[in-house]
Amino acid sequence: LTQADGSVRELGQRLDFQNGTGSCFSFIYDGRPSAEVLGKWALSQENVATQDGSQVQKVTRTDPATGLQCIVEMKLHAHFPVVEWTLRFRNTGNKDTPIIENIRSMDVSFPVVDKLVLHHSTGDYAKPDGYEPHATELTEGTTLRFAPNGGRPTDKAWPYYNVEDPFHQTGVIAVVAWPGQWSADFSRSSEEPGVLRMTSGQELTHLRVHAGEEIRTPLSVVMFYNGDAIRAQNVWRRWMLEENVPR
Numbered sequence: 001l002t003q004a005d006g007s008v009r010e011l012g013q014r015l016d017f018q019n020g021t022g023s024c025f026s027f028i029y030d031g032r033p034s035a036e037v038l039g040k041w042a043l044s045q046e047n048v049a050t051q052d053g054s055q056v057q058k059v060t061r062t063d064p065a066t067g068l069q070c071i072v073e074m075k076l077h078a079h080f081p082v083v084e085w086t087l088r089f090r091n092t093g094n095k096d097t098p099i100i101e102n103i104r105s106m107d108v109s110f111p112v113v114d115k116l117v118l119h120h121s122t123g124d125y126a127k128p129d130g131y132e133p134h135a136t137e138l139t140e141g142t143t144l145r146f147a148p149n150g151g152r153p154t155d156k157a158w159p160y161y162n163v164e165d166p167f168h169q170t171g172v173i174a175v176v177a178w179p180g181q182w183s184a185d186f187s188r189s190s191e192e193p194g195v196l197r198m199t200s201g202q203e204l205t206h207l208r209v210h211a212g213e214e215i216r217t218p219l220s221v222v223m224f225y226n227g228d229a230i231r232a233q234n235v236w237r238r239w240m241l242e243e244n245v246p247r
Contacts, residue, residue: 023038023072023107024072024074024085024106024107024108024220025072025085025087025103025104025105025106025107025201025217025220026102026103026104026107026199027100027101027102027103027104027205028099028100028101028102029063029068029098029099029100030098030099031099034070037063038061038070041061041062041063041064041070042061042062042064043059043060043061044059044060044062045057045058045059045060046058048073050075050078052078052079053078053079054075054076054077054078055075055076055078056073056074056075056076057073057074057076058071058072058073058074059071059072059074060072062092066091066093066095066097066098067091067092067093067094068089068090068091068092068093068097068100068209069088069089069090069091069092070087070088070089071087071088071089071090072085072086072087072088073085073086073088077239077243079242079243080223080235080238080239080242080243081223081224081225081235082221082222082223082224082239082243083221083222084219084220084221084222085219085220086105086216086217086218086219086220087103087105087216087217087220088214088215088216088217089209089214089215089217090209090213090214091209091210091211091212091213091214092212093211094211095211096208096209096210096211097208097209098208099206099207099208100205100206100207100208100209101205101206101207102205102206103201103202103205103217104199104200104201105176105200105201105202105217105218105219105220106174106176106198106199106200106201106218106220106222107197107198107199108174108197108198108199108222109195109196109197109198110163110172110195110196110198111194111195111196112165112188112193112194112195112196113165113167113168113194114165114167114168115137115139115165115166115167116137116138116163116164116165116188116196117135117136117137117138117163117164117166117229118135118136118137118138118144118161118162118163118164118186119133119134119135119161119162119163119164119229120133120134120136120146120158120160120161120162121133121134121158121160122134122156122157122158123148123154123155123156123157123158124154124155124156125149125155125156131158138163138186138188138196139188140188140190140193141188141189141190141193142186142187142188143185143186143187143188143189144185144186144187145183145184145185146159146183146184146185147181147182147183147184147203148181148182150181151180151181153178153179153180153181153182159175159176159177159178159182159184159200160173160175161173161174161175161184161186161198162174162229162232162233163186163196163198164228164229164232166228169226169227169228170224170225170226170227171224171225171229171232172222172223172224172225173221173222173223173225173232173233173236174198174200174220174221174222174223175220175221175222176200176201176218176219176220177218177219177220177221178201178202178217178218178219180202181202181203181204182200182201182202182203182218183200183201183202183203184198184199184200185197185198185199185200186198187199200218200220201217201218202217202218223235223236223239
């Protein structure tokens with residue numbers, strides 16, 4: 001920060017936490033983590049114009065050996081602190097791909113300093129405590145896993161989560177959008193207590209992509225906020241009404 005009198009002050013330093021590839025997803029390909037293989041695949045990027053001023057970027061990685069393409073379309077909204085992305089796999093080769101498994105369409109990490117509180121809900125299963133709200137502290141060594149029952153996306157689990165840092169009055173809302181069986185994990189391991197890792201996606205993935213075939217994964221959404229969890233929900237509601245509700 002350069003002040004009016006010309007003096008310079010340091011307010012803080014940004015810390016980058018990534019899963020090894022700088023990406024926001026992960027998977028296992030032919031027995032190897034995506035963090036090991038993606039950097040060796042051909043890279044192409046393009047920006048897509050939008051009418052509302054949002055930034056949309058399409059990033060494609062192509063395996064030179066099999067022709068498998070890993071495609072991410074990411075949208076940074078212009079008027080809200082929201083980013084959303086969708087991961088796809090396309091086989092441009094002439095035979096089935098090796099096994100792709102444990103696909104985490106969202107795999108992101110954030111620096112943690114103090115106490116974190118995870119706001120989440122039960123979901124609905126035709127019982128009196130359906131949609132009951134919960135606030136669970138994410139302490140060092142904590143790992144929480146959520147998944148619905150029987151392929152019904154809101155049966156005893158609700159795919160909307162609010163991670164609040166009450167001391168610094170900041171946080172993120174994270175959503176896995178999938179009309180089927182999904183899972184979400186929140187981990188603050190004892191080995192890395194200063195990092196919160198959030199992953200989500202289809203709960204069970206172990207598959208090949210046929211030649212000429214393309215598949216998609218859940219839509220991932222993250223909203224950053226300042227303030228408390230109540231303000232965050234209001235900002236989220238405004239974004240949902242303005243940019244998602246059909247007119």
